[in-house]
Amino acid sequence: MARKHRIPLPALAVASLVLVTLALVLVFFVAPNDADQGFSQRIFYFHVSIAFTSYLCFGAGAWKALRHLWKRDPAADLESYVAVHQGVIFGSLVLLTGSIWAKISWGHWWLWSENQLVLFLVLFLFYAAYFMLRFSVDPGPQRANLSAVYALFGVVLVPVSFMAIRLAQHFIHPVVFTRHGAAFGGWILATYLVAQFAVILLAYTLYRVELAGKLLDLRIRALRLA
Amino acid sequence: MSYLSDVRALARKDLLLELRARDTLPAMLLFVVAVFVVFHFSLPEGSSDVAASGLLWVAIVFTALLALGRAFVPEREQRVLDALVLSPADRSAIWLAKSIATFAFLAAAEVVALPLFALFFHGLSGQAIAGVALADVGICAVGTFVGATAVATRARELLLPLLFLPLAIPLIIGGVGASVVADPGRYLGFLALYDLLFGLLCWAAFEYVVVE
């Protein structure tokens, strides 16, 4: 059931630690102040990185779900679940960092005009229901199928909700690459890329850790029921 | 084509069941009227027409939830779903037939609810009604699918709104947009896109929901 991973876990953990530290240093000490928003903008590096990572996790969850349904890959159900779980954890962080940024920039802990925040709220609701669904069914082929199907729905919901929220016509949330345009170069770009890579690596490390733990659980259970 | 005749036979069965039981549709109608009355007292003096339009969508979604919660009850009570799954009919036909039947109930409820809304609050334009029609398709397609999923779990009715509402949010946005904006084309187009995307997804994935 367990898939052999090429990169060993301790190496990942160390690499994550190094990169996250580097990102923190860059964000707080090296990157220049943004003309628009000053210091508050720094949390933005993480906010965007975490958001993108969260999307990646949901995407990975959906991909694993597809492999479960289509190729009957025995490891895929658990991997899909763990990926979605990481997605939700990082999604909560998106809401948290977004909220902090909103408070610093605009004085409110929550802004309905922030498309990304609203989108993540919807996704959070959706994937929270994923867990309720999963825990409401006994482990087995049916639970795996239902979870996989739901994960696929989620991944379709992301762009659809995104479109919908934009159609609701609010444009206050700065969309990173279009708004900053030509000014988005040099250290800002470098810092962002480091932060992004750091968060992705962290997510993958946590994914591997949780997966290992869950696999151990499964082995114990299988031994108990043999 | 035998697929279509399966769908027809199954949809006919669902409509027949409701005709006999006569409980879902009256409940939906009463619910909608009650909700409108609640709206009247919830909306403060001087609320805009837009606010009332928004609340219309709340009414539609929750009335639909009423129907969706009942959709698989006959199949669940005595596991009749097993017999349908055993038959040579394509499993997605079960979903399609149920969606069509639910759409019929929802439309029947709206035939009463929409004029009543116009009476209580304000008139509804053609674009609003087009929005309602398109959104209904999405609500029934996704709702029926999610209803079958919920029925397979221990939590059942508890799970249905939790699974359904996040998926319904884009529909509500599309519907409200179509009702209040001067140029509703984009919203109606969006609703059609939602219906197409999720309709396809439900159709392809229903197989996996009903087999254990």
Added chain:
Amino acid sequence: MISAHGVGRIFGEKRVLRGVDLELPRGGFGLVTGPNGAGKTTLLRMVAGLAIPTEGELHVDVTRDRVGFLAHEPLVYRELTALENLELYGKLYRIPERKERIGMLLERVGLWDARRARVNTYSRGMTQRLALCRVLLHDPDLLILDEPYTALDVQGAELLDAQLDELHGAKTFLVSTHDPQRVRRLATCELSL
């Protein structure tokens, strides 16, 4: 027709079946016995295609439209009449000369006079006889019967005996029962869970 090796099934934290082996050729009559909770129903559901084993391999060499499954529940809509129920299944199974066949079956089980009454007015025995009609409607090659005598009244039980006598050898049977004496004479193999 049915070939099972090491088939097992776990539901959540509970193990329901373990290491089941079964070989049932065409025309055979498989008898499944065992106490309550031994997993008879689960095994039959897996053979019918309604559940998937969590361990082992199961091959059933027949298409869905040639399987008839008589479950614990009658699997009929209580708000519809006998006729409407059988019409629905008749259409789904694409039975030729549907109305004639339905009429013939209803008459054989003694439900012709009650055909326009809703199933929720039937007695338990009558409902189970209707379930029997549902199972025989499409003339399946593989008949899976889960404790068929439990809900049948005396008339129904005699009918079933007659059907089994008539069809065994020509059709393949997999029957689970509390009362093996009744059908042991027909069994070509027996599985005790």
